[in-house]
Amino acid sequence: MLIEMLAAAAVVTGAGQEFAPQIPGGPERVAPRGDYRDSCSGEYVNRGRLYADCRNNRGNIRGTSIELNRCADYEIRNNDGLLVCGPHRGEYEDRPGGGGGGGGGWPGDGRNSITIFRDANFRGASFRFDNAIPNLANTGFNDAISSMQFRGEWEACTDAYYRGFCQTFRDDVRNLQRWGMNDRISSLRPVRGGGRW
Template sequence: MLIETLAAMAVLSGAGQEAAPYAGGGQERIAPRGDYRQSCSGEYVNRGRLYADCQDRRGNVRGTSIELNRCSDYEIRNDNGLLVCGPVRGTYEDRGGGGRPDNDGGWGGGRNSVTVFRDSDFRGASMQFREAIPNLQNSGLNDAISSMQFRGEWEVCTDAYFRGQCRTFRDDIRNLQQWGLNDRISSLRPAGRGGRR
């Protein structure tokens, strides 16, 4: 009898432990529903907002966010680089609408590239980018870059969405320590029209 009573209590107490809906505090681990994930990356939730890096119709990546409590009845979509749900439109997070695209419709039009390395002297894990990366959070190299090789001129910043301390480079950097940027870079992009300012 005691075992049956304990088992019934366990079932009743477990019934109310279903995952609660997002309440607006801190970060949520599961991204909200919607087809935005097909053309967005780096999505995360913080303080009731969904943030993501979404492609617009020209293939440019835009930093964007939307308030989740306004989307409870709708699925979230990517509308030309902007998160939307039903009649609600999100906001762009990147400065100046992603900067100034060049004549080829993209930051560097395929002419610019940067290869970033985890270690100095171009060693360790590496990744190559050809377009603006507003947030390196999900790349595995956020705040973990020590050297860089450039094709064209690039701006790198210590915070996501091209905020914080920013600096423009053209020549390869063997060690970012001398610039005070070692293991501090969180966003990067080609520097203006045709890769030059």
Template sequence: MKRLLAAAAVLATLANTAFAGEMTIFADSNFRGNRVTLERDARNLSDFGFNDRISSVVIRYGTWQLCQDANFRGRCAELGPGEYRQLPFNDSVSSIREISRGGPGRGPGWDRDDRDDRGHGRGGWDRGERDDRRGGPDVILFQDRDFRGPDMALERDARNLTDYGFNDRVSSIVIREGRWEFCEDADFRGRCEVFGPGRYPMVDMNDRISSARRVR
């Protein structure tokens, strides 16, 4: 009986290890510069010499929360398995923790985030995933965070999202190809931010985007 219990404990440990989260953080965009691979929570990235230095990440396992302040405080974003060439809050991450565990992603950069048990993930992303397999649009805009709610495909510059019924309604974005500039005002004016290929579960300019154009 003791041997059986010991064997079960070993198997449980191996299973737990097999699905432990794994994230690699990079100092520069497009997975360049100094890097660190995390397999456990980091309450303060100063301990790793990476405070306010992260520009891109690769997540192989698990869903991770990235926060602007130490001890998982301040503004945070949740990212699932995939490649994120440029973060929406570049060089402003101070703590990281794993919030759910799971297997590896299904492909580079465009993995579906299987977080149904947390109440979000598949709602809008399934549409984006199907488009990707068929060679779909360069950009998909979603009304709600985590790729949920009504969505809009974008394959060319949009000088005014009012024309599409999507002005000041964008909360999350999927970019399949190119670097895109999103601006708070029509005709690419006001405050603007540039995002590269990746999945952005909640953009910093939430519900404030009025125009978008490809810049590269």
């Protein structure tokens, strides 16, 4: 019975996509066809759009995405850190100089910083960022933050590239459990002038 259900689900996903079980409430875990997977990582599909971290010609990682409905007749490729298919070009999900993690991301102004801690009450492993972090995947802190200290106002989101549930903070947070975000944060960015960058 299970094999028949999986076979039926594979047919529903359509040609050119490999079936994988979907996590309830999460992004679709499908891998559209193309050689982008040779130089991209962390790929996932959400609301008909493919997201991935792709290496450009200089070896830097860029966050990028592309609408899948434009790619039905084409294979998806990585073109210098940007997802493309046929004549269609995707979009960068970060700004130039950004990247998948670490201190990359959008430029800071010296007035904003955030220190993240693995454990509540500002304990455990910690790291300080002065810039936006569009994807915590390569920092060792993705879905592993329990408390934070701020200089300035910051936005924290449960998904990479400032998607999912987002919450703005200006005061230090001793325990993210209270906010429903303990071990759930995947991207962070400073907020300027009461609005996002």
